[in-house]
Amino acid sequence: xxxxxxxxxxxxxxxxxxxxxxxxxxxxxxxxxxxxxxxxxxxxxxxxxxxxxxxxxxxxxxxxxxxxxxxxxxxxxxxxxxxxxxxxxxxxxxxxxxxxxxxxxxxxxxxxxxxxxxxxxxxxxxxxxxxxxxxxxxxxxx
Numbered sequence: 827x828x829x830x831x832x833x834x835x836x837x838x839x840x841x842x843x844x845x846x847x848x849x850x851x852x853x854x855x856x857x858x859x860x861x862x863x864x865x866x867x868x869x870x871x872x873x874x875x876x877x878x879x880x881x882x883x884x885x886x887x888x889x890x891x892x893x894x895x896x897x898x899x900x901x902x903x904x905x906x907x908x909x910x911x912x913x914x915x916x917x918x919x920x921x922x923x924x925x926x927x928x929x930x931x932x933x934x935x936x937x938x939x940x941x942x943x944x945x946x947x948x949x950x951x952x953x954x955x956x957x958x959x960x961x962x963x964x965x966x967x968x
Contacts, residue, residue: 829855833866834873841877849960856964867961871954878922878932878949885936907934916940919948923956
């Protein structure tokens, strides 16, 4: 049970702005062989999706402070994110699994007011797909 909990939190943290790798934790638990693969996949997907939802919520509410001096994003950054979404639309959320760019995409989706349910469905597909690939690779190596 501790493995599932550890995987959940590692996946959750990996989806936030904190640099963390949940794939290594998932691969270790798969190779250990003591856990059901489909439950590992579901736990990792759930944790990572919930972390992305936190990013969406932060993005949604952060604009309340955009005119404060300490606000981390400049107007040009917000405009750049808006252009990105205008060009690629919500489908860019299918890249939310990609390291480095995935977390900012989920954050931008919040401040650009992407529909929560559309956001969630696309993020689950992206993040679940990534963990499925990790599972297949690790199982293939064993």
